[in-house]
Amino acid sequence: KPKSIEDLSGVGQAVLNKLIDAGYSSLEAIAVASPQDLSVAAGIPLTTAQRIIKEARDALDIRFKTALEVKKERMNVRKITTSSQALDGLLGGGIETRTMTEFFGEFGSGKTQICHQISVNVQLPPEKGGLSGKAVYIDTEGTFRWERIEAMAKAAGLDPDTAMDNIYYMRAINSDHQIAIGDDLQEFIAKNPSVKVVIVDSVTSHFRAEYTGRENLAARQQKLNKHLHQLTRLAEIYDLAVIITNQVMARPDMFYGDPTVAVGGHTLYHVPGIRVQLKKSRGNKRIARIVDAPHLPEGEVVFAITEEGIRD
Ligand code: ADP
Ligand code: MG
Known part of the structure; x- marks a missing residue:
């Protein structure tokens, strides 16, 4: 699992710099971004934006959980x-x-x-x-x-x-x-x-x-x-x-x-x-x-x- 944006798969130094310059310097920021915004702001293809947003969400475990999971x-x-x-x-x-x-x-x-x-x-x-x-x-x-x-x-x-x-x-x-x-x-x-x-x-x-x-x-x-x-x-x-x-x-x-x-x-x-x-x-x-x-x-x-x- 990625622990920071440097660990996102398929994100090279150039894209990394674009993301950081556009203010998406944390997994949190990426996880809650809209694919369109991220794509435009960082100058990356929409599909790439969608992929790294999903990866950031998985990394942060942002998904529905049952109350029992929360308890555990x-x-x-x-x-x-x-x-x-x-x-x-x-x-x-x-x-x-x-x-x-x-x-x-x-x-x-x-x-x-x-x-x-x-x-x-x-x-x-x-x-x-x-x-x-x-x-x-x-x-x-x-x-x-x-x-x-x-x-x-x-x-x-x-x-x-x-x-x-x-x-x-x-x-x-x-x-x-x-x-x-x-x-x-x-x-x-x-x-x-x-x-x-x-x-x-x-x-x-x-x-x-x-x-x-x-x-x-x-x-x-x-x-x-x-x-x-x-x-x-x-x-x-x-x-x-x-x-x-x-x-x-x-x-x-x-x-x-x-x-x-x-x-x-x-x-x-x-x-x-x-x-x-x-x-x-x-x-x-x-x-x-x-x-x-x-x-x-x-x-x-x-x-x-x-x-x-x-x-x-
Ligand atoms: P804060 O960080 O909230 O400003 P402290 O945690 O530094 O406060 O608390 C300071 C108090 O701790 C002092 O007023 C003193 O009563 C107590 N204290 C500090 N050192 C000792 C010590 N060696 N023996 C007993 N009490 C101490
Ligand atoms: Mg103190």
Whole structure:
């Protein structure tokens, strides 16, 4: 099965360039194109357009499925423990593979600590709530600390050096760099199939900082959406978990509104996945709440951030 447009059969470099120039740079874009549009835009025969559209749809498994098939697909989803039973319960058992999970909340609400914890816990054997896998950690804010990995790994009964060796870390310097890393991830993970979680902490900060002002909102959103869809595809193709974080200001006056809309952007609104809002509580306690997940009951749970990591 093709994993990107480069793999489509009978598509040489010339046609590939035409497709990309015409904006059909992903399997998704091709899968939902009309044969006529694609044929004209890329200057290829109609029959070729029809053929590659079909191939793209097959690759993405776009077809009618029975509900039973959908159920069976979902049963294959695997879960990574957060080290808090309450938080796992809220998430329906833990962080899911084939899914993008977003943690959003104010500064200090625990987003980065959860990312550290998952990059350790993914390494645990399945009977302890892991996937015996490795982690990719993309850090945009410079808040990754190996000391925290060491402490959490020890507390989880893992050898700290081995645990650190199983985390592929990259600092993203700006949004273009972040997107370029995203572009390269597919190849990286194809070569390193033991990677079972990809973390981007935070996914939004560079975009917010670089695209300021109303007039830049649309451009920002377009770039961010492309990046997010890329990550979603990774989750689906490689059966891995994707975790993103998103810092939003606490706005007590907006308590009843959607907190992400309140800070100027339907940031991650149109991308499927699970969204978890984090809030500070007393001391080391934090509150987690699921936001608009179709299959999970609404509710709040309390967890704690300790020296050993995330706990109940
Ligand atoms: P966010 O990423 O949402 O801004 P963090 O995940 O960085 O927030 O959480 C920061 C909080 O984590 C700190 O306020 C502190 O309470 C807690 N924390 C960080 N390191 C430790 C530690 N070594 N021991 C206990 N708690 C810690
Ligand atoms: Mg953080």
